Amino acid sequence: MKTIPLIAGALLAAASFAASAAFPDKPVRIVVPWAPGGNVDIVTRIVAQALGEELKQNVVVENRPGANGAVGTESVSRAAPDGYTLLIAVAETHALNPSLRKDLPYDPLKGFASVGIVDRFPFSLVISSKLPPADLKAFIAHAKDQPGKLNFSSWGRGSLSHVAMEQVKQSAGLDLVHVPFNGAAPAMTALTAGTVQAFVAPVSLARPYAADGRVKALAVTSDKRLDVMPNVPTLTEQGLPVVVEGWHVLAAPAGTPAEAIETLNRALNAALKRADVREKLLKTGVRPVGSTSQEAQALVDSEFTRWGDIARKAGIKPE
Numbered sequence: 469m470k471t472i473p474l475i476a477g478a479l480l481a482a483a484s485f486a487a488s489a490a491f492p493d494k495p496v497r498i499v500v501p502w503a504p505g506g507n508v509d510i511v512t513r514i515v516a517q518a519l520g521e522e523l524k525q526n527v528v529v530e531n532r533p534g535a536n537g538a539v540g541t542e543s544v545s546r547a548a549p550d551g552y553t554l555l556i557a558v559a560e561t562h563a564l565n566p567s568l569r570k571d572l573p574y575d576p577l578k579g580f581a582s583v584g585i586v587d588r589f590p591f592s593l594v595i596s597s598k599l600p601p602a603d604l605k606a607f608i609a610h611a612k613d614q615p616g617k618l619n620f621s622s623w624g625r626g627s628l629s630h631v632a633m634e635q636v637k638q639s640a641g642l643d644l645v646h647v648p649f650n651g652a653a654p655a656m657t658a659l660t661a662g663t664v665q666a667f668v669a670p671v672s673l674a675r676p677y678a679a680d681g682r683v684k685a686l687a688v689t690s691d692k693r694l695d696v697m698p699n700v701p702t703l704t705e706q707g708l709p710v711v712v713e714g715w716h717v718l719a720a721p722a723g724t725p726a727e728a729i730e731t732l733n734r735a736l737n738a739a740l741k742r743a744d745v746r747e748k749l750l751k752t753g754v755r756p757v758g759s760t761s762q763e764a765q766a767l768v769d770s771e772f773t774r775w776g777d778i779a780r781k782a783g784i785k786p787e
Contacts, residue, residue: 501540503651507670518739536624551728582764671753
């Protein structure tokens with residue numbers, strides 16, 4: 469009497485296995501929750517190309533900016549958990565927003581499954597080339613001479629850029645006005661135009677602008693100088709104890725089959741080991757990492773706690 473249910477169960481398991489073995493059999497979409505042209509977008513497009521080659525499927529990048537990354541992140545949290553819609557998660561979406569927004573429309577820990585760590589990266593404090601200071605000490609003196617008169621940009625309230633500059637302000641005793649933008653690229657555009665005077669930007673974005681003189685790079689936020697900007701000192705060696713490092717993690721909606729997560733993780737790690745991909749990423753100022761899905765989730769969990777504490781200490785209150 470139990471034969472039919474057993475056969476049905478076996479057929480269902482076989483069908484499930486066959487479906488997972490065929491993954492992916494259509495294009496995969498990666499949502500970037502920021503505007504085009506910024507650090508997250510640049511890195512994602514480099515990785516997406518290689519990831520598609522490893523998966524033997526097209527990997528499409530879609531920008532969905534807004535609300536410090538919350539708009540695009542929410543859209544992925546509501547997507548079908550089938551492995552075909554992914555997110556580039558960052559500290560803002562998974563560690564800072566939860567502490568800064570009372571009405572966050574997604575759960576950063578329960579709403580996603582981490583696939584793998586893409587990279588880690590530092591930032592650079594850059595100022596407008598229209599300002600007279602040529603180094604950090606001179607900029608601090610210039611800002612102190614006109615409290616509340618200078619502006620700094622970021623890619624959103626509560627972003628790593630915002631929090632990092634708040635730490636700089638506290639350490640140096642500065643009074644600067646925050647002007648948030650909807651992405652790193654427009655924040656940099658405002659800096660080059662002179663609308664704002666300072667910006668803590670990803671090195672991948674800051675380096676080319678500093679190289680041709682459109683902005684002045686005063687410091688990097690890493691714990692030691694960077695090979696890609698060897699002549700730019702750290703904030704720490706200039707007397708400001710501020711060290712900030714960002715990260716990108718590839719994530720999927722919670723409930724995505726383990727087989728799909730494993731396939732994506734293998735492809736991501738293979739892509740990050742490729743010499744051409746590593747070279748491109750290193751040139752942008754990020755350090756390729758790679759990891760297991762468990763290690764990626766452990767990073768997100770620990771950063772959730774760490775950055776929430778830092779945001780509160782920086783005096784950024786929830787809205």
